[in-house]
Amino acid sequence: MAINACFLGVGIILYLFSYSVEGRIHHLKLLNDGRKYFTVSTFGFLKGGKLDIQVNELSFYTSHSEAKFGFSLSRSISDGMAPYLENHQEKCLLLDDLHNDDTSFDIILFVLKIRRKVIKVNCSHMFSSLVIERNREWDPVNKHSNRRRRNIGELTSDSYLLARRKRESDGGSNNTKIIERSKVREKIQNSRTDLSNETDNAEKNSQSSECSAVEEFPVNKTGNTYSFQFSVIIGDDIHKGLYSLYFHNCENYGKLVHQSVVNLTMTIKEKNPGTYLSAGEIPLPHIYLGLSVAFFSAGCFWIYIIRKKKQKAFKIHYLMGLLIFLKSFSLLFHGINFYFISREGFHIEAWAVLFYITHLLKGALLFITLVLIGTGWAFIKHVLSDKEKKIFIIIIPLQVLANIAEIIMEESEEGEVKHTTWREVFILVDLLCCGAILFPIVWSIKHLQQASQTDGKAAVNLEKLRLFRHFYVMIVCYIYFTRIVVYLLKITVPFQYEWLNEFFRETITLGFFILTGYNFRPTSNNPYIRLSQDDPELQMEEVITQTGLTEGIFKNVRSRDPTRDSKVTQQEDSHEYD
Structure with missing residues (x-):
């Protein structure tokens, strides 16, 4: 059952990568979307960061020409909901006129004016000096072109000019014409001035102005489809922060039925100086690689003990x-994946697939191991009861589903409906799995309590009971810290320290692994198999061997009390706690 579920998860991972997205260069495509607003992207910008927004196609179906559609860009200190947006759940934010003297919020509105075919820009006081760059002569026909814009140094280089003059001299003919080097040099010198003028004109077409100076800029319209492009540059320390980009459809606010649906295709490119990672993610590649080494070292020490x-x-x-070791390799591949995202803006599929596969296997194996320890399998019993088997039938598919939901969240855009849906599925299923692993431990505690009162081995059972209670507390603390405390940490710490929640989660996991290994380490003094040596009334059980082939085989040793008549001792039956 577990193997089939894991193979199914691996197959789904490979299927998802046929529709994978690029890391921090986002490509969002929506069809017939009727939401009143949704988050397009969230990113932490430092000084020198830049946000490029290119709307390739925006079309909608509405009953009147005064409908308002557009974007809002707000800034916050932490990863909580933007305060200004939180107060506009029932009213479209684009309908507000921002007052420049209000310093309680940081927000920019980009409102599409349908009749005038322009984007109206409205910024709050704190964003009045934020730089907005827009390209006047952007051609939507060539929006998918891979040609990059050359700078003035490239346009005036000798190699570029030689190649250009050669193409001009060829004139499409297959006959190669020999041009004297001296003449080429003269033409190069004459061309430098012309190309410099062309570059200056191109730079004029792309204007950079402070937000307070930008009132509106034109958009391109083809039929019922609009397209435009602009950039936001974080040029000062006072503007750094966690930026959230939202899309708003004002027609659907306060309506039970969608009055308007939107088709949207856009590209978002987010970058900080020298990296494509958000400010709070920049240390993550080094953190993941360092933790991978720590888990690998712990694994090697565990093998040495065994x-x-x-x-x-x-x-x-x-x-x-x-x-x-699965946890170690999962962190290793995760760190490599983040490294390539940082450098290129998108992940390398091979490393991402390796991470997702090891992450899936690690998640399933973690819950299997915890349930087996909780039932006492291989320590005090060697056969699982029917209700314990049912726990495995339930928890393994749920855990695989939770990991698949997490992968879909990573591979989908934040603005897509499925991203929100699978995030809710992941939270629900993960909590169900965490609750399910507690049941076997509770059952074992209950059975040990009963056994300590009914049989003659009260001391041994009480010691086992203390160990199970300790393990139960460890599980509860692990769930509490890795699910609840980490979330609270994420929404409260400043945006540039968001890496702390990942570091905290993985450090707690490492500590939990170490404590579990210490309590259940292979030793003859383990409370599971140790009997009290002080009680003369108790029979002694000497372990003959504990290898994998003969575990559970004991020989009975009579009591040292010569007056004792009984010659038969009781063994712990493998079904004692079923």
């Missing part, structure tokens, strides 16, 4: 070692 006490090791100890 080899040193091979006769005391159970099968589950090897399973725990495999889990640590």
Whole structure:
């Protein structure tokens, strides 16, 4: 069951990558979207950062020409909801006239005026000096062209001019004409001035102005489709922050039925100086690689312990070692993936696929291991009860579904409907999995409580009971810190320290692995198999061997009390706690 679910998850991962998106260079495409507003992208900008927005196609169906569509760009300190947007849940934000003397919020509105075919820009006081760049002569016909814009140095280089003059001299003919080097040099010198003028004219077409100086700029319209392009430059320290870009459809505010649907195709490019990562993600490649080394070192130490006490090791100890190494490789591939996103703006599919596969296997194996430890399998029993088997039938597919939902979230755009849907699925399923792993531990605690009151091995069962209670507290703390505290940390810390939530989560996981390994390490003194030596009334059970083939085989040793008549001792049956 577990293997089939994991293979299904791997197949879905490979299928998703046929429709993968690029890292921090986003391509959003929506058809017949009726939401009143949605988040397009969220990114932390430092000084020198730049946001490029290119709307290739924007079309809509509305009943009147006064309908308002557009974007809002707001800034916040942390990853919580923007305060200004939070107060406009029932009213379209684009309908407001921002007052330049209001310093309580930071926001820019880009409102499409349908009749005039322009984008009206309205900025708050704090964004009045923010630089907005727009290209007047942007040609929507060539919006998918891969040609890059050359700078003045490239346009006036000798190699470029030689190639250009050669093309002009050829005139489309297949006959090669020999041009004397001296004549070429003269033409190069004469061309430098012309090309400099052409470059100056091109730069004039792309104007950069402060937000307060930009009232509106034209858009291109073809039929019922609009297209435009603009950029926002973070040129000062006072403007750095966590920026959220929203799209608004004012026709659907306060309506039970969608009055208007939108078709939108756009490209968003976000970049900080020297990296495509958000400000809070810049340290993540180094953090993931460092934690990968830490988990790998812990795994090597665990293997050393198993080899040193091979006769005391159970099968589950090897399973725990495999889990640590899967976690290490998952972090390694995650760090490499973030490195390429930082450098290129998109991930390399090979590394991303490796990360998702190891992440999926690690997630499934983690919950399997926790459930097996919670049931006491291989320690105090070797057969699972029917209700414990049902836990596996439920928890493994749910965990695979949770990992698939997380992968779809990573591979979809923030503005897509499926991104929001799968995020809700992930939260719900992950909480169900976390709750399900507690049931076997609670059952074991209940059985040990009953056994400590009914049989003659109260001391041993009480010691086992303390260990299970300790493990239960560890599980609850692990879930609480990695799910709730990490989320609270994410929405409260400043945007440039968002990496702390990932560091905190992985550090807590490492600590949890170490504590679990310490409590359930392979040793003859483990409370699972140790009996009290002080009670003369208790029978002794000596472990013959604890290898994988003969685990659970014991020989009975009579009580040292010579007056004791009974010669038969009781063993812990494998079904004792079923």
